Amino acid sequence: MERKCYAILTICLLSIAFFLLVNAPAVAEPLKISVLTDMSGPYAGITGANVEAAKMAIADFGGKVLGEPVEFVYRDHMCKPDVANQKAKELYEKEQVDVIFDCPNSAAGLAVANQAKIHKKLFINVGSGTTRLTGPDCNRYTFKWAYNDYMLATAVGLWAAENLGKKWYTITADYAWGHDLLHHFSEALKAKGGTLLGNEMVALGTSDFSPYIIKAMNAKPDVLVLLNAGKDAVNSTKQANEFGLKNKLKIIHALMFIEDIKASGDVFAGDYVTGAWYWKSDNPGSKEFVEKWKKQFNKPPNWMNAATYSAVTQYLKAVERAKTKDALPVVKALEGHEFRDLLANPGKIRAEDHMEVGNAYILKAKQPGEIKEDWDFFEVVGIIPPGKAYQDPKETGCKMEKTE
Amino acid sequence: MHRAQLAMLTSFFALALMFPLVAPYVALASEILIFALLAMSYDLVLGYGGMLSFGHAAFFGIGAYTTGILLIRVFPSVPVALLGAVCVSSLAAAFVGYASIRRHGIYFTMVTLAFAQMFYFIAFKWTGLTGGDDGLQGVPRPNIGPIDLHPEINLYYFILALVIVSMFVIVRVVHSPMGTALQALRENRNRAMSVGYNVDKFKLVAFVISGCFAGLAGGLYALLLNMVPLGSLHWTTSGEVVVMNITGGMATLFGPVIGAVSIILLRDTISNYTDAWSLFMGLIFMIAVFGFRDGIAGFFQKKIIPRASEILRRAFPRKR
Numbered sequence: 001m002e003r004k005c006y007a008i009l010t011i012c013l014l015s016i017a018f019f020l021l022v023n024a025p026a027v028a029e030p031l032k033i034s035v036l037t038d039m040s041g042p043y044a045g046i047t048g049a050n051v052e053a054a055k056m057a058i059a060d061f062g063g064k065v066l067g068e069p070v071e072f073v074y075r076d077h078m079c080k081p082d083v084a085n086q087k088a089k090e091l092y093e094k095e096q097v098d099v100i101f102d103c104p105n106s107a108a109g110l111a112v113a114n115q116a117k118i119h120k121k122l123f124i125n126v127g128s129g130t131t132r133l134t135g136p137d138c139n140r141y142t143f144k145w146a147y148n149d150y151m152l153a154t155a156v157g158l159w160a161a162e163n164l165g166k167k168w169y170t171i172t173a174d175y176a177w178g179h180d181l182l183h184h185f186s187e188a189l190k191a192k193g194g195t196l197l198g199n200e201m202v203a204l205g206t207s208d209f210s211p212y213i214i215k216a217m218n219a220k221p222d223v224l225v226l227l228n229a230g231k232d233a234v235n236s237t238k239q240a241n242e243f244g245l246k247n248k249l250k251i252i253h254a255l256m257f258i259e260d261i262k263a264s265g266d267v268f269a270g271d272y273v274t275g276a277w278y279w280k281s282d283n284p285g286s287k288e289f290v291e292k293w294k295k296q297f298n299k300p301p302n303w304m305n306a307a308t309y310s311a312v313t314q315y316l317k318a319v320e321r322a323k324t325k326d327a328l329p330v331v332k333a334l335e336g337h338e339f340r341d342l343l344a345n346p347g348k349i350r351a352e353d354h355m356e357v358g359n360a361y362i363l364k365a366k367q368p369g370e371i372k373e374d375w376d377f378f379e380v381v382g383i384i385p386p387g388k389a390y391q392d393p394k395e396t397g398c399k400m401e402k403t404e
Numbered sequence: 405m406h407r408a409q410l411a412m413l414t415s416f417f418a419l420a421l422m423f424p425l426v427a428p429y430v431a432l433a434s435e436i437l438i439f440a441l442l443a444m445s446y447d448l449v450l451g452y453g454g455m456l457s458f459g460h461a462a463f464f465g466i467g468a469y470t471t472g473i474l475l476i477r478v479f480p481s482v483p484v485a486l487l488g489a490v491c492v493s494s495l496a497a498a499f500v501g502y503a504s505i506r507r508h509g510i511y512f513t514m515v516t517l518a519f520a521q522m523f524y525f526i527a528f529k530w531t532g533l534t535g536g537d538d539g540l541q542g543v544p545r546p547n548i549g550p551i552d553l554h555p556e557i558n559l560y561y562f563i564l565a566l567v568i569v570s571m572f573v574i575v576r577v578v579h580s581p582m583g584t585a586l587q588a589l590r591e592n593r594n595r596a597m598s599v600g601y602n603v604d605k606f607k608l609v610a611f612v613i614s615g616c617f618a619g620l621a622g623g624l625y626a627l628l629l630n631m632v633p634l635g636s637l638h639w640t641t642s643g644e645v646v647v648m649n650i651t652g653g654m655a656t657l658f659g660p661v662i663g664a665v666s667i668i669l670l671r672d673t674i675s676n677y678t679d680a681w682s683l684f685m686g687l688i689f690m691i692a693v694f695g696f697r698d699g700i701a702g703f704f705q706k707k708i709i710p711r712a713s714e715i716l717r718r719a720f721p722r723k724r
Contacts, residue, residue, distance in 0.1 A: 039679035
């Protein structure tokens with residue numbers, strides 16, 4: 001009896017398998033674009049809408065390329081590198097996508113870049129800041145769009161050393177990202193002949209910053225640099241405000257979006273940060289994009305969203321130039337390409353390390369009284385050209401392999 | 405070995421052979437297998453030993469990092485790397501187990517959690533060795549003799565072979581005199597002691613065996629991902645394994661496997677449709693806790709299988 005059951009079970013399973021094999025999906029012919037981003041993890045509020053940005057870019061392009069309709073899928077990587085890695089395999093192997101966009105979180109970005117190299121398909125990263133993507137871990141199929149940690153630190157660093165003061169004090173989140181930023185910030189300061197009075201390494205998730213802030217206050221710097229993000233940035237700035245630091249010095253942050261200011265009230269008022277774009281900027285196509293976005297979501301896009309829109313648009317244009325969706329010709333069409341669009345005016349995709357470079361914007365958070373329009377939280381106080389904001393491609397440590 | 409267990413193991417094998425064809429994608433099938441092994445190894449500690457360890461991620465992560473580091477820096481050979489992973493994670497389990505097993509209940513849970521967090525922060529800070537927050541990137545998959553592990557499907561069957569062997573060993577352990585003693589001391593510690601069992605020794609051995617297979621699962625995970633994410637050592641990984649055990653059914657061995665399959669499969673599918681996937685996962689967990697106290701496997705064993713066999717018996721009366 002038992003044996004009979006097993007025989008039946010095996011036959012059933014084999015027939016299912018056969019059915020699935022016979023009906024295996026045919027190789028996808030039209031161009032297929034995908035976005036892999038954080039939609040339910042800590043960055044979801046910033047990067048979740050990148051899916052909409054990509055959709056909008058495809059629609060604005062006409063929904064067609066090389067006469068074929070463009071297909072689109074997206075996946076949520078939950079801000080976990082292991083999930084990102086698995087989803088990248090699904091996208092490249094099962095969904096047969098031609099390109100993956102975005103992917104915030106440095107570990108996730110590096111993992112997907114490795115998968116892109118293995119599968120010989122394109123990966124255009126927007127969300128992760130690590131310089132390894134265009135440095136030691138660069139590869140022919142991976143591009144990095146709009147920003148990286150070097151640019152975040154160097155742009156505002158150079159500007160602040162010139163305009164705010166040459167005596168700095170830093171409070172750094174004690175992990176790889178913080179250390180990396182500290183390195184780039186101090187290099188920028190050194191280039192301008194300033195001095196770093198001191199640095200405090202603070203564990204991630206610390207809630208009481210007062211000992212560090214008192215130390216910083218006693219050193220009497222012109223500028224306090226807070227190399228942290230999210231909740232740590234809010235806590236440290238709040239406590240600096242309580243000590244009345246903003247009357248004595250200026251505060252610089254490493255990374256901040258309009259959503260962060262919306263969520264935390266006037267904590268960040270008067271502080272400085274680098275941005276890759278601001279929604280009030282008047283680059284070609286910028287105004288139309290913001291209008292459309294506002295109509296759909298009742299808020300302006302942040303610069304990650306704009307960067308995703310730009311990356312998708314430039315990719316589609318490269319496919320048209322290459323006249324094929326095959327990976328290598330498209331890579332060649334992207335390499336060294338110069339363009340002007342809503343994000344980068346002008347922009348260039350460097351062939352040496354696959355970094356897309358544009359102007360870096362120095363943003364100053366407005367005081368509550370100065371905000372005339374909702375979401376207009378920043379004032380653009382300076383623009384750093386790409387030549388200064390990004391590392392010289394000879395120094396990134398990237399050895400681009402020449403796959404023909 | 406009991407006939408029923410052999411039947412279960414073979415039916416698992418038959419299902420697993422065809423699983424890549426049915427699963428959404430092959431890499432996911434491999435991931436499910438790895439977590440099935442991890443959950444099954446954990447069942448030894450939670451289900452049979454009655455110890456709610458909250459530090460199982462430590463052995464999983466240590467196995468993964470050991471494999472990755474050995475493959476990248478020392479010797480590009482998969483068997484050597486996996487053997488290293490098993491050894492190092494067993495050693496770690498012996499160390500953690502020795503220090504924590506004297507405590508019971510919530511204190512045991514807390515001590516294991518503390519050790520796991522310690523390993524997490526070592527990996528987080530020691531960026532030179534582990535890559536820190538960026539994870540250990542670029543773990544290669546060298547060939548084993550003539551077998552090329554690069555195609556996902558080859559890796560899947562390689563993992564399957566190791567998982568089947570491990571499952572066989574775990575089943576044997578559970579049904580050995582040691583496994584029986586382990587269950588006895590779970591049910592009544594004092595009575596087991598008064599009979600003359602060295603309770604702590606049994607617990608420690610179970611803990612080390614469990615850590616050894618968790619390390620193997622971790623090593624396979626590093627191969628699958630071509631990297632080691634820092635999250636593999638995070639306490640949420642331990643939590644996930646606990647959830648898999650509870651939804652699947654503790655102390656059933658195949659329950660955790662079912663738990664792993666259903667949770668990973670559901671998470672993967674639901675997250676393709678909504679970013680509120682964790683809400684659904686929470687609901688499913690609640691249904692499992694309230695509705696199926698013995699997990700999915702327990703529900704089938706106690707409710708469905710007796711009823712089904714009753715129906716079958718009526719339909720096909722046995723000829724003697």
